[in-house]
Amino acid sequence: MDANQETVANPFGMDEDCRQCPALCETRTQIVHGYGDVSADFLVLGESPGSGADATGVPFTDDEGGRAVLSMLSELGFVDAADGDEPTVENVFLTTLTRCHHPERGPTDDEVRNCEGFLTAEIRMINPEIILPVGQRPLDALAAEYTTKRVDDFDVEDDHATTIRGRGFELVPVIAPEEQTDEQRAALLDHLASLLDRDYRQTKGRRGR
Template structure:
């Protein structure tokens, strides 16, 4: 798989006409692959493209829930112009478990399985230090694949704004943005900032996009 960091949109050149999920082919506007810095140490994982991402082709853009995530990342210094359909990002990669949106329901288990290869390839190619799973579905998927904990033992409500050790990286779970109170957002921001201050030094001289 070739890496093209001249573009932040689908930099790994993944299939943009995938038809593994027939039920989604007629409901999606486009396939939404990952977006960001291929050498990022932070990866943000949602469960599926939101209505905005389905329109823009960029995860977490174009709607209120995604904007809440991007605004948090902007406050941490990873995103500039979070209001844009193609924000400037540095040292972060945005992606999701599934790549197509159904407007009336969440992804099925089969649809998540059909997209596993896309996510596995992104994680392996990027090799992030920290993954932020947004919501229970994303946390459970990562727990099954990348931690020693059974997914049933991890509740995103309890794990919000904490650190869970994974295989080769750390997970910092977050509840879905539509469930963020001021206190939850502040807790997540402070926890991530403490990781930046204590355990992690941002790589200087990265090429922003």
């Protein structure tokens, strides 16, 4: 699977008519695959597309929760603006555990499993240095797959704005930005700024960009 360097929307050409989850086929407007810089060092992982992403086709856009994430990334210089439907991004890739929106509930375990191949392919192709799981569900999924600890050892409230060593990259758990206190937001921005100030590529050595 090769990346289309000319596009930031679904750059790996993943299936845009997947029908593995019949219930979601009935509720989604479109499938929302990853969006961003295919050579990014940072990957932001949400749980599922919100209502805004379902309308735009771009993760974390056009609704309150998504704009809160983009606002955080904008402060760090990864995103040009928090309110655009097709933000300009640099050194960050935006994606979610599942790819279809349901207006009344989060994804089931089966739906998460059905989308595992999409996420695994994006992580392998992008090979990020640092992954930011936004919320407990994304943290649990990454912990189970990419760390040597038990999932029960991780709690997004306790681990927020800290660094956890994963297999080949680092995790920085994030409480959903719209739920953060001012102190939690400041701690996260300070922690990420400190990662940008140091040579975070020491996680697995430098790579060609």
